[in-house]
Amino acid sequence: MKDRENDIHNFHIKNILKKLEEKDQDAMLVANFNNIHYLSGYLSTSFAFLIIKENPIIFVSEMDLENARNTSSIDILKYESFDKIIEYLKEEEIRNLAIESDLTANVYQKFKEFNLTISDAISTERMIKSDEEINKIIKATEIAHKSLIELDVRSKQEEGKEEWECAYELGYLMRRNGAGVESFDTIFASGAISSLPHSTPRQHALETPVLVDYGCKFEGYCSDTTRTFLYTERQEEISDIVLEAHDKAIDAVKAGVKACEVDKVARDIIAEYGYGDKFIHSTGHSLGLDIHESPTLSFRDKTVLENNMVVTIEPGIYLEGEFGIRIEDMVLVDKKGKLIGDLPQIL
């Protein structure tokens, strides 16, 4: 198993090196924890710097050394100072240094004597999921879906439970069912507050409708699902529009189609019904070790979808002062889009 993991890490490193070479980059500086995890198996808890080159190396903070030694497939050195890393890069005759788009300004400035260029080599590599990665995402989704059914939101609403309690119990159920942590802070928004796409669970008894956007991680890989529990004809009417946009967008997902084209399918349907200005975010995003990865299903993103990408489809209509409805599922890109999981649409 350890050998197989090492092979996968070597495979990714080789692909990334090829992309760096094509752009005349000598090496890449990697500080993002999930990128280092993806490439080495080691998940930092403080800070770390991976140098991707022929013989890659990770500089690890002293407090993480024991953990890194036990989990990394890439050689490690104890981090002592930025100066030591810079010295090391010079000894290796590195001039053109690729960096990640989320490298922080303070680190950026430490390395400014090198020729720094943002590279998407790692995020591009992470776009296409392996079978192992897809299986982890499916497993996370199954745990999440099972847990939402066990929670039984309608009974919680009848019992007058508060938003935070429900969010918390859902987190408990996901862990009891075998997940790690939540993929992100659970959204449990009821009544008028559901018109905020990202509200925080309140100490307030559940009103209606109840919008639940949630997910869990299985071996580091995220799930992401939204269901809105409906209580009135008006809510059902709006939900039908969102569901039509959701279903047609899923039908539009397939290898060869651009991300922005899928967004357009959902957006056009909602606009036809006169709610175009109430759909205030993009149609979806990719996910994996991170809850938001590239590409994004937005009008801006022209990335062509490829087999084994995993994306969310999550149209919504938000009526300020009234309520919001969102329906979200995850889709595996293939010749046609394959829905992940089988949670009923209307609960």
Added chain:
Amino acid sequence: MKDRENDIHNFHIKNILKKLEEKDQDAMLVANFNNIHYLSGYLSTSFAFLIIKENPIIFVSEMDLENARNTSSIDILKYESFDKIIEYLKEEEIRNLAIESDLTANVYQKFKEFNLTISDAISTERMIKSDEEINKIIKATEIAHKSLIELDVRSKQEEGKEEWECAYELGYLMRRNGAGVESFDTIFASGAISSLPHSTPRQHALETPVLVDYGCKFEGYCSDTTRTFLYTERQEEISDIVLEAHDKAIDAVKAGVKACEVDKVARDIIAEYGYGDKFIHSTGHSLGLDIHESPTLSFRDKTVLENNMVVTIEPGIYLEGEFGIRIEDMVLVDKKGKLIGDLPQIL
């Protein structure tokens, strides 16, 4: 109340403008959510860009507009594109643009036509807490301490509960007692794994000792406490050393002393007993809206402590393959250090 909040925000903005002027900065670009929250009352859930200048303005993503309108004391504009922000900055004749140390490289590069300089104006402003901020930190700490006592770790250990269940129940108790979310992922590390300073709670029955590092937020402000539950004479012996370092370091905290001097007090005591190389992290850190703020109580940080800073004191000894012991409390800097909360040291 709203007026008073606006006054506080204006006060901070004025202080920051003064610091910017001293360094010939025309304005500051702010993207960090907690910085924007601190200065405007608005907490973003997606992305936002605050421009600090005579008449500050926040560019807010469409999906957050409703929330921003309801909570921000600073005027808002809908974010449309980086180009529009750049156009706006040019119209305002801004050339020298201060940035935060954690601004990401992709944003950094978008604004590179300006003269960009990292500024610590906001983090310096945030170092000194107001009475309101201190009261929130105290309240968060009281909730956290009460919750740990209610959890009753020794009975959980006897019942054979698993690490993740205990971490989860502690989170539940903190929320039930009035907190928001956890300050960070709770560490509930038992047995040999406690030698990793930052381990993740496992699906594994509690062994001994049990190290619990945890906190919660009250109105955005963090608490941070660690207790290690001891079960053997060997554990008590090591804990006594850590406790001596902890107590003496707290005694050393006062206005006028350097951060690194407090670190040295704890480090020297642990070294005297022969465990210097087993104390593998710094003695503490500041906290507030973020769990880690400036200054850090490390050998590197020469910042002079001032009244109304809040810092943690958290020495530890980590014996690989055996166990780890850490004891952590929060201290308000004053003429002498004032311990926050009264959770017993040995539980």
